Amino acid sequence: MQLFYKPGACSMAAHIILNEAGAEHRLEKVDTDKGVTETGLTYRDVNPRGYVPALRLDDGDVITENAAVLQFLGDRFADLALVPVAGTIDRVRLQEVLSFLSSELHIAFGPFFSGGEMPEEKKQATTDRLTRKIAQFDGMMPDDAPFVLGDRFSVADAYAFVILNWSNFIGLPLSPWPKLEAYMARIAARPAVQQTLQQEGLAA
Ligand SMILES: N[C@@H](CCC(=O)N[C@@H](CS)C(=O)NCC(=O)O)C(=O)O
Structure with a gap:
């Protein structure tokens, strides 16, 4: 998984959860003003709305919006019970x-x-x-x-x-x-x- 983030921004919530889970991940810093990432990607190709967070999965799917990213991570690491069970x-x-x-x-x-x-x-x-x-x-x-x-x-x-x-x-x-x-x-x-x-x- 790759987390597109800005230091101290709301993307830090997903970063915390990745660390809580001890999950293997890569961080990619985004300059949202310039619209580029630290490795030179055009960030709107990742998230067309240009803001962080975005979470790119190993199969290439990209998840955006904090509420969705956080619930995805909680469900992915279900044994840690970081989210209640869906449907309850x-x-x-x-x-x-x-x-x-x-x-x-x-x-x-x-x-x-x-x-x-x-x-x-x-x-x-x-x-x-x-x-x-x-x-x-x-x-x-x-x-x-x-x-x-x-x-x-x-x-x-x-x-x-x-x-x-x-x-x-x-x-x-x-x-x-x-x-x-x-x-x-x-x-x-x-x-x-x-x-x-x-x-x-x-x-x-
Ligand atoms: N609705 C988005 C809002 C995300 C957001 O506001 N991200 C801010 C950082 S906390 C950002 O990237 N701002 C830069 C910009 O909008 O260009 C979410 O909940 O994920």
């Missing part, structure tokens, strides 16, 4: 969380990474919206269990970790949400997460 209500709960993460929380961070300074008024409104989305995710976290789906680490935790980690890049402390701060520390302590941060050049 627990799997639907995972899909709810992945949908929230990609279409709400991830999107709310977007304006901070779109380049250029935001006018003060827009910055305030964008921060308020992001704060609301973080608070909603905090509300989805169980009070009495370590991971978003309960007692088991899942692909959703890898994705949530990567997105919430962006709060460091934009200087937005997670201290108003102690449950989330503890959650982030718990995920960060996983050896596969440390390995991934190191490989992407983000280790402290």
